[in-house]
Amino acid sequence: EVQLVESGGGLVQPGGSLRLSCAASGFTFSSHWMSWVRQAPGKGLEWVANIKQDGSEKNYVGSVKGRFTISRDNAQTSLYLQMNSLTAEDTAVYYCARGVPLGYWGQGALVTVSS
């Protein structure tokens, strides 16, 4: 069974940093693109970033370029999102998801940016 479990969410002050993790199991992690998708409270879905199987290609939505970094550890079957210079507009539930197109989703991790 494919499982994706996010962790690392929480409350952070504006300008602060946070690192999200996504632990993957039930499939060959190193064979799949992986993404982060977020959803602000009461809003729709927004794709944030993705990373190729070997980490050689990364893509980002414009609003996070230069602030967020996606990475992966295939040996640990884990996906990461390093988020810096956070603002209130980054407050959202962050989901990790497998594949392009997105096939399986985690349950999400809430990130709240507030003073």
Add this chain to the structure above:
Amino acid sequence: DIQMTQSPSSLSASVGDRVTITCRASQGIGNYLAWFQQKPGKAPKSLIYAASSLHSGVPSRFSGSGSGTDFTLTISSLQPEDFATYYCQQCNSYPLTFGGGTKVEIK
């Protein structure tokens, strides 16, 4: 960026109704279109990829069609568990973009 426009933004329907949701891309995306279902407080669930292919385990009452700029998601006979919000997403070019969502409510 490719803009994805869904219509309607919400609809009311009864169990057993046939429901159609439309998604339009601001430029041609071939068949690089996926559909997702999301229930309140839950993660999205993948329904359809490549415009018309059903994701594993998705009931056959769901179907997708279209190519280029115009796409539809059809639920042939709405079931109680289908009341949810539906999103389309293009994966033809970066950034990958979602439609604004269609909320399907009970009439």
